[in-house]
Amino acid sequence: MQSEQQSNNNSNNQLVVQNSGSLSFSSHLSKEDEEMSRSALSTFRAKEEEIERKKMEVREKVQLQLGRVEEETKRLATIREELEALADPMRKEVALVRKKIDSVNKELKPLGHACQKKEKEYKDALEAFNEKNREKVQLITKLMELVSESERLRMKKLEELSKNVDSLQ
Numbered sequence: 001m002q003s004e005q006q007s008n009n010n011s012n013n014q015l016v017v018q019n020s021g022s023l024s025f026s027s028h029l030s031k032e033d034e035e036m037s038r039s040a041l042s043t044f045r046a047k048e049e050e051i052e053r054k055k056m057e058v059r060e061k062v063q064l065q066l067g068r069v070e071e072e073t074k075r076l077a078t079i080r081e082e083l084e085a086l087a088d089p090m091r092k093e094v095a096l097v098r099k100k101i102d103s104v105n106k107e108l109k110p111l112g113h114a115c116q117k118k119e120k121e122y123k124d125a126l127e128a129f130n131e132k133n134r135e136k137v138q139l140i141t142k143l144m145e146l147v148s149e150s151e152r153l154r155m156k157k158l159e160e161l162s163k164n165v166d167s168l169q
Helices: 002-020 031-168
Strands: none
Touching: none
């Protein structure tokens, strides 16, 4: 009966080990079970090592990619600096020229107004001059007519006087 009880206990122990899924090494495990456990453990370790190796490979690839990305970032930064250096003097010159244009525009505005004012004054003065010139021409014409008329009348008078003097003789 004791051996039957031990046999039941051993079966129960094996069932407990198998049911719980734990890898406790009971002295009651058979050589075959031990070998299976070792084989499973060995397979598990091999898988873990393979996973770890692949993890390291992926890390190395990521590091390589990061290195390339950093190099490309540096190259892009250098290119950007060169572009800014090229654009910067032009930008300064353009800003300077624009500033000068604004300054000249500010100076031109009052000069334009003064020019328009002077132009209007000139036109008014020219018109007044031309008007006075026409008036002068009319007066000269009138003077010439009057002088001519006066000379004609004097000549006529002189002729009459001359006839009168001639008739007295």
